[in-house]
Amino acid sequence: VKRLTPNDIHVSDDLKAARLPEQPRRIIQWAPNGQFFLVADRDVEMVLWPSGEFHGVITRCPDAIQDVAVSFDGKWVAVSSDANEIRLIHLETCEDTHKFIPLDGHSAPVFSLAFDPQHKFLASASLDGTVRLWDISH
Numbered sequence: 098v099k100r101l102t103p104n105d106i107h108v109s110d111d112l113k114a115a116r117l118p119e120q121p122r123r124i125i126q127w128a129p130n131g132q133f134f135l136v137a138d139r140d141v142e143m144v145l146w147p148s149g150e151f152h153g154v155i156t157r158c159p160d161a162i163q164d165v166a167v168s169f170d171g172k173w174v175a176v177s178s179d180a181n182e183i184r185l186i187h188l189e190t191c192e193d194t195h196k197f198i199p200l201d202g203h204s205a206p207v208f209s210l211a212f213d214p215q216h217k218f219l220a221s222a223s224l225d226g227t228v229r230l231w232d233i234s235h
Contacts, residue, residue, distance in 0.1 A: 126165040133171075137162045141176055143188075156184055156197055166210040166219070173233075175200075175219050177207035183221055185233065200231055 124137040133145050133152065139161060143152040160179035167174055176184040176197075183200035190196060205225035212219055217234040 124162060124165050126167055128167045128171045129169050130171045135165050135167065135174065137165050137176070141165060141174065141186075155188065156186055158184070163206055163208045164210045166212055168212045168216050169214050170216060173212070173216070175210045175212065175221075177210055177221065179206045181206055181223075183207055183210065183219070183231075185219070202229060203227065 125134055126137075127134045131146060133143050135155070136142050136144065139158050140154045141156050141158075141162065142154050144150065145152050155174060156176055158176065158178040158180065163177045163179065165174065165176050172188055174186045174188060176186065178184075181201075181203050183203075184197040185200055186197045200219070200221070203221065203223035203225050205223050207221045207223045209222040210219065217232065219231040219233050220228060221231065222228045
């Protein structure tokens with residue numbers, strides 16, 4: 098676990114900003130419980146909140162990431178990329194950035210993901226013109 102230094106975090110009266118090292122990020126997704134947020138470009142990185150502590154990389158994708166979604170219970174993350182795949186990641190077992198459940202079926206990049214509130218389904222929308230509902234209840 099790498100902890101951000103005071104130079105990485107700018108605090109004002111109403112704002113705390115975590116500055117992560119090196120490359121710019123394209124996507125930010127808050128966990129519904131507010132305990133962390135994810136930032137992504139080709140890596141998906143977790144930042145604990147409100148400490149601003151960089152918790153680590155939870156997955157690395159070979160292509161640019163299009164979307165990241167966090168389940169309502171904060172235990173699962175779904176990641177889509179230009180590789181036409183979806184990665185389903187259980188946060189309690191993601192010590193290895195290569196450990197994920199692949200969801201294959203789209204023939205073009207997936208640009209939008211959403212968990213349902215009961216955590217039974219993951220919805221995905223793709224440039225192939227389809228919306229898929231994935232049963233993730235088991």
